[in-house]
Amino acid sequence: MDNHLTEIEIKDFKCFKDFKADGFKRVNLIGGKNNVGKTAFMEAxxxxxxxxxxxxxIGALHGIKFMRENLNILAGENANSKKYIEQSNKIFTKSNVNLAFFEIEDMEGVKQYIFDFNKQYIKVNINDFSYETSDFENIDFIDNFGLSNNDIVSKYSAIQKKDEENFLNNILNKFDERITAFKVINETPQCQIGKNYFEITEFGDGTRHLISIVTALYSCENGYLFIDEIDNGIHYSKLDEIWTSILETSKKLNVQVFATTHSKECIESYARVAKKLYDKDIAFIELGKNKNNELDSIVMDSEMFLRHIDMGNEVRGW
Structure with a gap:
């Protein structure tokens, strides 16, 4: 689809100094060693x-920093939008979809924010900057904690509008056979076991992560969904069901998906389900460091990826 990312160039963003990659598909799984930059790649x-x-x-910059800092924020630290933004000085990303550049200019005591979006050049004195943010309903990022209750409630409406509540119910039942239904009761997401409903906080992390993924897929129709540690809290025996749902739903709703994992079982499940569904609009992005100790990537299309998996090759970074 025209709106899908197929390539990106990243400069001066976290661990990325001068990085390029291309060949992305509708669904993209990112692998690599711990702390190599998988999450940072998705953030860019x-x-x-x-x-x-x-x-x-600004909402995106604030959001990714908030996700990284949410444990500190829960511990009592204040979320400071200005601090988050200024830590992102000199970001440059360029893709087939967009160009985005941000830097801070500080000359003779006058400090200004400079933005360049697809050659729309904007310069704002920090004293005049509002730090207001906005979101796109069909662009979402799920961290390894999953979505908040409020976000799940909001995004569940996208499933309701399509009358596909049973789709989520069926997935949850396959994930945990005790669960027979999902509902929002008194503005709180709850799952049914027997005749009773229980708040999702009563279940494991995997249940929240699964509900987050499915509800976000529906709310991101014709957009983008980024999922960090996609297999968090999910037993390896249930991964095929998760990947089946993602591949089928992303195709039906035209959602481009990027996800990270460090799990061999998750990678093998991804390959197995893509092969079973004859879905060739997938890619595997392997991140590693080249001989100059710089971040680099190998982007495998469906054919190359499945061949490597069938041969038993290691694809979790180098």
Whole structure:
């Protein structure tokens, strides 16, 4: 589809100094060693597709920093939008979809924010900057904690509008046979066991992560969904069901998906389900460091990826 990312260039963003990759498909799984930059890669892609205006761009910068810092925030630290933004000085991302550049200019005591979105050059004095943010309903990022209750409630409406509540119910039942239904009761997401409903906080992390993924897929129709640690809290025996849902739903709703994992079982499940569904609009992005100790990637299309898996080759970074 025309709106899908197929390539990206990243400069001066976290661990990425001068990085390029291409060959992305509708569904993309990212592998690599621990702390190599899998999440940062997704964050750069997320910032790029959100950079259509200042409020959305700032919302993306604030959002990814908030996700990284949420444990500290829960411990009592204040979320400081200005601090988050200024830690992102000199970001540059360029894709087939968008160009986004941000830097801070500080000359003779005058400090200004400079933005360049697809050659729309904007310069704002920090004293005049509002730090207001906005979101795109069909662009979402799920961290390894899953969505908040409020976000799940909001996104579940996209499933309800399509009268596909049973789709989520069936997936949940396959994931945990005790669960027979999902409902929002008194603005709280709950799952039914027997005749009673229980808040999803009563279940494991995997249940929240699964509900987050499915509800977000529906709310991201014709957009983008980024999922960190997609297999978090999910037993390896249930991964085929998750990947089947993602591949089928993303195709039906035209959602481009990027997800990270460090799990061999998750990678093998991804390959197995893609092969079973004859879905060739997938890619595997392997991140590693080249001989100059710089981040690099190998982007495998469906044929190359499945061949490597069938041969038993290691694809979790180098």
């Amino acid at each position: 892609c997320y910032v790029n597709v959100r950079a259509l205006n200042i409020k959305s761009f």
